[in-house]
Amino acid sequence: MGNPQSLQVQLAIPMIQRVAAAAAIGSTYTLVGSIFGSGVILLIIVSTLDQDVQISLDGVNDFMPVIAHSAIPLDIKSDVAAIPGWRGVYVKEIGNPTTGSLYVSGFQV
Numbered sequence: 001m002g003n004p005q006s007l008q009v010q011l012a013i014p015m016i017q018r019v020a021a022a023a024a025i026g027s028t029y030t031l032v033g034s035i036f037g038s039g040v041i042l043l044i045i046v047s048t049l050d051q052d053v054q055i056s057l058d059g060v061n062d063f064m065p066v067i068a069h070s071a072i073p074l075d076i077k078s079d080v081a082a083i084p085g086w087r088g089v090y091v092k093e094i095g096n097p098t099t100g101s102l103y104v105s106g107f108q109v
Contacts, residue, residue: 012041012107018089019104022049022097029059029090032104039082043074043089043106051095053102057083059090066102068095074106082109 018033047053047066056063066072076082089104 010109012109013038015040015104015106015108017103017105020091020102022100025049025053025091025093025097025102027093029056029092031059032089032091032102035088036083036085036108038085038108040085040087040106040108041075041077041082043076043083043104045072045074045089046103046105047071048100049097049102050099051093051097053091053097054094056090056092057087059088065094066091068097068100 015036016033020030020032024030045055045066047068047070049068052068053066054062054064055066085108091102
């Protein structure tokens, strides 16, 4: 068994929830809330939107679609990595959402 004194603990800090309402989502990328303050190890995206949307982590390149009325947990830390603190989640329409919101939350280091 390893030396318990050599265990390094990194505290995970809950992120402040970021929200983009349907009316704010258009054909070009819009930042959801604000840029991350530090590295993100767990990202949770919840859509209550009535249409699918596309997200990006840099506001330029497509990262993944988010299906209407879905939730996506992205466990980045399991790969011993983190999304850099100078990134954010950006959203643009695939369909044309008219109701609901896109919520972004998670944990930072």
